[in-house]
Amino acid sequence: MSLRPAWSDAFAAGILTEVRVPGGIDAAWAFDGATGAGVDVAVVDSGIDATHPAVGNVAGGAAFSWDPDAGRAILAEGPHEDLFGHGTACAGIICRAAPECGLLSVRVLGARLSGKAQVFAAGLRWAVQSGARVVNLSLSTSNPDFYGLFHEIADEAYFAGVTLVCAVNNVPAPTYPSQYASVVSVAANDGTDAFALDCNPTPPAEFGAPGIDQEIPWLDSGTIVATGNSFAAPHVAGLVARLLSKHPELTPPDVKAVLRAASRNAVPLRA
Amino acid sequence: MSPPGSVGLLSALTETARRLFGAQACSLALLTPDESELVYTTAAGAGAQDITGMRMPSGRGVAGWVAMSGQPVAIDDLRRDPRFAQDVAEDTGYVPQALLAVPVVSPVRMLGVMTLLDRDAERPGADQDMTLLSLFADQAALALEAAAAFTDVGEMLLGALATAAGEGTALATAVQAAAQAASAGNQPSDLTELAALLAELGRRGAAERRLAVRLVSDVLTYAAAGRPGR
Known part of the structure; x- marks a missing residue:
């Protein structure tokens, strides 16, 4: 029996119900013939191993860490490694639906926890201002002290036309920014292919994408089989990049409406 | 590492979790005060004696990821991860097929990681094990705090x-x-x-x-x- 991370029960067979969506837009309209070309996706995570065969074009990035003396996050631009494998996994998954997108590696997780939320916030802000149209966040903070800060950055992203795709927590407790209404929040469904998108009629986890028993890229050019909402979010980030490469004029609320309409459980309203 | 007074309770917790989840082993690793390492303080089951006292850098590996991100992760087919298999085999002589690792976290700080090796995934309700093991980790956090x-x-x-x-x-x-x-x-x-x-x-x-x-x-x-x- 496969594990189900928190919130993923909503997408289990027999539980997910239909969602009614405006007619005229479907998965073919959104995704057919597109590759993600021309769209940058920032991966705010543990770094990306650009040499992994599953990882496409890493176009740049930045690594953030905590300076305890200055009491703030500091930035080191340029290439860096992935110490854990998780960021590389996310990057490889994004490339499944958007093989020609550009990837920006924003490393916010290293070997220390102190200042973690501030480092995460600094990395996210950099990503929002980087020119990327999509930001994948397979991590978030459960610390309510940072609710306001992350909300401010999520609002900046929304108005700047940057879609934040956030994995919801793997255990039943709120995290930020995955809980905000402006982001595209994602939990794992049982799907296997990159286009297996579901829409949850009872949020906060709004979308379901493959994240259970997924074969994912890992360290040393290898793969592992893993389960987590972490691996569902980059599937959706890849779909958003693919969508924006075909329809670049869409804004974050448009993107969310199209994702709903392109979901497997969407039923178009009649004209 | 474990504060005095918590040792017996933590041993009981890891042994109970191991039995309840039908796992080959259950371990608890705690972050050192400078957060640079995870130290395995308590373990039950296969390789328990060898893993107890083992230290590993917190800035790498699956357990490091769980501690640094605060997110649980479940991995099957671990033998495909050559680095993991080699490290663990050298240290404990037991190479698991699957692991489920959850953070041990108090309301104010990250304390460590609780890991199950080769749990029985065919038990009724095993699909909820990520949430269930997190409840055990919460107990460990309360005991430690x-x-x-x-x-x-x-x-x-x-x-x-x-x-x-x-x-x-x-x-x-x-x-x-x-x-x-x-x-x-x-x-x-x-x-x-x-x-x-x-x-x-x-x-x-x-x-x-x-x-x-x-x-x-x-x-x-x-x-x-x-x-x-x-």
Whole structure:
């Protein structure tokens, strides 16, 4: 029996119900013939191993860490490694639906926890201002002290036309920014292919994408089989990049409406 | 690493989890104070003796990811991860097929990682194991925080009393001896009760924690001012 991370029960067979969506837009309209070309996706995570065969074009990035003396996050631009494998996994998954997108590696997780939320916030802000149209966040903070800060950055992203795709927590407790209404929040469904998108009629986890028993890229050019909402979010980030490469004029609320309409459980309203 | 007083409870927790989940092994690794390493303090099942005391850098690997991200992760087919398999095989002689690792986290800080190796995934309800193991990790966090609070508060109160009594006096010597006993996990029962109350306040949130600290500091100020002979 496969594990189900928190919130993923909503997408289990027999539980997910239909969602009614405006007619005229479907998965073919959104995704057919597109590759993600021309769209940058920032991966705010543990770094990306650009040499992994599953990882496409890493176009740049930045690594953030905590300076305890200055009491703030500091930035080191340029290439860096992935110490854990998780960021590389996310990057490889994004490339499944958007093989020609550009990837920006924003490393916010290293070997220390102190200042973690501030480092995460600094990395996210950099990503929002980087020119990327999509930001994948397979991590978030459960610390309510940072609710306001992350909300401010999520609002900046929304108005700047940057879609934040956030994995919801793997255990039943709120995290930020995955809980905000402006982001595209994602939990794992049982799907296997990159286009297996579901829409949850009872949020906060709004979308379901493959994240259970997924074969994912890992360290040393290898793969592992893993389960987590972490691996569902980059599937959706890849779909958003693919969508924006075909329809670049869409804004974050448009993107969310199209994702709903392109979901497997969407039923178009009649004209 | 584990505060005195928590060792027995943590051993019972890991053994109970191992049996309940039908796992080959269950372990608890705690972050060192400088967060640079994870130290396996408690383990039950296959390779338990070998893994206990093992240290690994917190900035790499699956357990490192769980501690740094605060997110659980489940991995099957671990033997495909050559680095993991080699490290673990060298250290414990047991190479698992699958692991489920969850963070051990208090309301205020990351404490460590709890890991199940090769759980029985065919049990009824096994699809909820990520959430279930997190409940065990919450128990471990409570045990660790309560034990640490007992020790911290006991040492602090007794240390303050020794200072108030005056250097070299018989009372100071007695109080210092009591402080040492507290560090060793043999707290006087009234201090234990006080510490439990303060720990409970602390768990309710940051504001309550600050209130608890202010309360104790006010009591100490009052006690020092009211000392006979002043």
